[in-house]
Amino acid sequence: MPKFWRTVYWIYLKDLKEEFRSTDHLLATLVFGTMLVFVFSFALELVEVSTDQVFPAALWVSVFFMAILALQRSFAKEREGGTLDALLVVSRERSVLFYAKFLASFTILLLLEVVVVPLLWILIEVTGPKVNLWLFLASVFLGSWGLAAVGTLLSGITAQLPGARLLFPILAFPILIPLLIGAVLCTQGALLGEVEPVLGWFYLLLIFDLLFTILPLVLFDYVVEG
């Protein structure tokens, strides 16, 4: 088993290095996320709604779209570079590839959120006397985890089909619905400082994340073959 995780670690490191050496995609995704946040807060400003009520929805829709852009690349770049076959040689266990890619996508998503989430927070001016910061951070963490897990799995699927780029968001949307509901409601609970009522949602996020972290252990063998 240590060998399994060592291989995961090396591929993970490779992926992060690759992203930071050619910053074009990372930067483009960041700019896209930032723009989404601006567009949201600007549009919401125009209609004069109570803005902190819409914060959870605006946050997760922004993160959702940004994640779609960031996650799709996970396997697509290997396909473009013709390096997928080389990666397959690394280990007989296909799930090694999944876990490495998942961790890399998760890290990148969290890094993007470090910029985008505070920005939205400031622009929408979230002001609550009882904001539960820990629950807020936990829901962002668990939400991103689920996004990264589902995204990596589906990226493995769409990257292997020619001209299937557009399919990625279409495949992801129906799968991510429970995550979206759970994350939005948890975030809302955190802003209102009400932990008890959203505890069920917190567990739902956990179950969703666990399911899509464990499922690839079985399924990923079938995603990348050859």
Next chain:
Amino acid sequence: MKQGLKNPLFWGLSVIMLLNIYLIAFYAPVERTMGVVQKVFYFHVASAWVGLLALTVVFAASIAYLMRRTERANNLALASAEIGTIFISCTLLTGPLWAYPIWNTWWTWDPRLTTTLVLWFMDLAYIALQGGGVSEDRKRLSAVYGIICFVNVPLVFFSTRWWRSIHPVVITSEGMALTPEMKVAMFFSVGVFSLLYLHLLRLRVKSLGLQRRVQQLKAQLFA
């Protein structure tokens, strides 16, 4: 078409479908408060049932495909997803017809409605992924997606159920809120719709098989 008309199953199905409409229209009583509009229920429930059944078949056929890699399993999954989409569309169309007079709204984010809509999107995404392609990659990856979708259904349902519910719950643990005649009509309708599904599934699997055969022959001819 001609062959279809000669098929005794087609005629048998036509007769029981007419019987089904008779039961719905005349045998089952008119609901006291909702009136005639409640009759849409028999179609609504039956097509929703078939939608879920179809997704289950997609799931089973996907597993079978990953295990055995037969053309037939893939065709079965694709055909089931296609027919499931049609039936779920029926559910989504008949729902608002009833909801507008009763709830005074066409649509609401109720668990059952949301789940049904998500099922519809899953079916469409699955069909888009199959993309009419013939490559082994597509079939294998579609099968994986078919499994992911099915596994996700309980999560979708429970997440939306906790969230809110105004949908009438007809079947509860204490029994059913229907008169005996209504029950007969409902179960009959569910049965007939399931048979219709099976019939369509058989036809579609056959036609998909023929389609693939034509593609193969063409490829051989021009190779």
